[in-house]
Each structure stands twice: as structure tokens, then as C-alpha cells.
Amino acid sequence: MSLDSIHLRKLLMLMFLSDKKRQSALRNDIRDEIAKESGRASNGGDFYAPFWADARSHIFGSSELDVTVKDRIDVNKRRQNLYPQLKDGFLRWWTERRRWTNEPFQPGRQIRANYDFVELKSTVKIDSIISVRDAQGIEHFIYPYFAKDPILGKEAARLGLWLLTTALNEVPSDEIRILDVIRGQTYSIDRNPLIGTERHEFLERYGSLISERAVLKEEYE
Numbered sequence: 245m246s247l248d249s250i251h252l253r254k255l256l257m258l259m260f261l262s263d264k265k266r267q268s269a270l271r272n273d274i275r276d277e278i279a280k281e282s283g284r285a286s287n288g289g290d291f292y293a294p295f296w297a298d299a300r301s302h303i304f305g306s307s308e309l310d311v312t313v314k315d316r317i318d319v320n321k322r323r324q325n326l327y328p329q330l331k332d333g334f335l336r337w338w339t340e341r342r343r344w345t346n347e348p349f350q351p352g353r354q355i356r357a358n359y360d361f362v363e364l365k366s367t368v369k370i371d372s373i374i375s376v377r378d379a380q381g382i383e384h385f386i387y388p389y390f391a392k393d394p395i396l397g398k399e400a401a402r403l404g405l406w407l408l409t410t411a412l413n414e415v416p417s418d419e420i421r422i423l424d425v426i427r428g429q430t431y432s433i434d435r436n437p438l439i440g441t442e443r444h445e446f447l448e449r450y451g452s453l454i455s456e457r458a459v460l461k462e463e464y465e
Contacts (some may be wrong), residue, residue, distance in 0.1 A: 246277070247454050248366040252407060255368060257391040259449045260400045265393065270457045274464055292390045293372075295327055299334050299425075300374050303349060309335060326392065329426050336428035345384070349376050352383040357411040364451055370411055385412070385420045386430075396424040401431035403449075406442035409433065 247255075258269060298312040313331045317324045352375030359368045374386045387408055389396045396404075401422055409417035421430040 247450075247457055248364070249369065250366075251369045251371070252387070252404060253389045253391070255450065255453075256389065256396065256400050256404050257394065258453055259403075260394050260397065262394070266453075267456070267460065270453075270460050271463075274457070274461050278464060291322075291326075292330075292388070295323075295330050296372055296374075296388055296390075302334075303338065303374065303376060304351060305349075326426075329392065330390065333424075333426040333428040337423060337425075337430065340428075345376075345378050347379055349378060351375065352377040352385070353415075355385070355412060355415065359407055359411040361447060361450060363447060364454060366450065366454065368407060368411075368450075370408060373412075383415065383419060385415055387420070387422050389422055389424045390426070392426055395427060396422065396429070396431065398431070398436055402436050402438065403442055403446050405431060405433055405436060406438055407446065409438075410443075 258266060261269060294316050295313070298307060298309055298316070301307040301312070302309040309331055313323075313327050317327055355373055355375065356369075356371040358370065360366070361368070370387070372388055374388075376384045376386070378384065387404075389404070394400075401424075404422050405420065408420050408422070412420065417433050421432050423430050
């Protein structure tokens with residue numbers, strides 16, 4: 245993970261971790277970067293990608309998440325802690341959502357975007373969005389936040405929603421949700437309204453994180 249090109253969900257997690265946990269996460273990242281540069285790192289892929297693919301299949305009825313999560317764990321025991329928690333949170337949210345969303349569900353547009361912070365020479369990446377088109381033809385866009393710690397609080401969600409609605413300007417902002425998967429909790433503009441200072445707040449937190457990582461990296465040089 246490089247902070248100058250990073251996924252939004254990872255960045256939100258780092259920006260809102262406690263000081264001790266944030267420094268630990270940054271040091272782990274620095275060590276991984278050094279190992280990669282020396283050719284010693286193994287490419288294990290995105291830990292959460294298989295789960296999110298299965299969640300998408302569950303929405304559109306091509307598989308059952310209870311079954312696919314069990315199969316994923318059988319293949320890789322490293323998943324046996326977090327995958328059940330992700331599954332339970334997702335199903336709790338999805339079961340509730342189906343009570344007020346018109347079926348049947350169809351896949352919507354596949355969208356992704358980047359947002360550049362020129363001041364920091366950095367890019368925030370946005371992908372893995374599930375788009376669901378309901379029976380009325382309305383598209384709903386769900387962006388995942390996977391981390392167990394920290395919880396995606398209101399402040400982090402507000403900054404995340406600002407960046408999502410700004411970068412994804414081709415879709416209605418009121419149909420964008422951030423889903424804190426483990427908690428089964430969604431955040432949206434109507435419940436977490438923007439206050440106009442989000443870019444400044446985001447830039448300040450992001451820049452501070454980059455500076456902190458640079459200082460920590462000096463320990464390894």
C-alpha cells in the first residue's frame with residue numbers, strides 16, 4: 245500500500261485509527277514495501293475481494309453467502325475470523341434493505357473513479373462498488389468499508405461520502421451509500437449531510453498521514 249495511490253476504504257481506516265494502531269499499521273506497510281522492493285514479498289491478492297464478489301452474487305441470487313463463505317474458509321483458514329463477521333453484518337443489512345427496496349434486482353452500471361489531490365501529488369482510488377437496479381429502474385450504489393477497527397463513525401463517513409459524491413458525479417448523490425460491512429450499517433448524504441468543509445478536512449488528515457509515514461520510514465533507512 246502506497247499512500248500516494250490508495251483505496252478510499254483503506255485511507256479512511258488509517259485516518260481514523262488511534263495513534264498507536266495507526267503507527268503500527270504504517271510501520272507494517274513500510275516493511276511490506278521494503279520486502280516488495282527487495283523481491284521478498286508474496287502477492288496474496290486482496291483479502292476482501294472474494295467475500296465482496298460472493299456478496300454481490302448473493303444480492304443477485306446466483307449463490308448463497310452462508311455457503312460461499314464456508315467454502316472460502318475451507319480453502320484459506322486465514323479467513324475464518326473475519327469472513328463470518330463480514331457475512332453476518334452484510335446479511336443483517338441486506339435482509340433489512342429488502343423490506344423497502346422493490347424486487348427483482350438487476351446489476352446496475354459498473355463504475356469506478358480516481359480523485360486526485362494535486363497538493364499532495366496523491367490519488368484516492370474508488371472501486372468495488374456494487375450497483376443494484378430495482379424494479380422501478382432506480383440504481384443504488386454501495387461502497388464497502390471492511391475494517392473491523394476502527395468503526396466507520398459519522399465523521400469518517402461524512403468525509404468518505406464527500407469524496408464519493410464528488411468523484412462519482414455521474415450518479416445521483418442521494419443513491420450512494422457507504423456500508424460498514426461488519427456492523428451492517430450504511431451511511432448516506434440524507435442522514436450524514438455535508439457541511440462544506442470536507443475537502444479541507446480530508447486534505448488535512450491525508451497530508452498529516454503522509455507526513456507521519458515519511459517520518460516513520462526514516463527508522464528503516
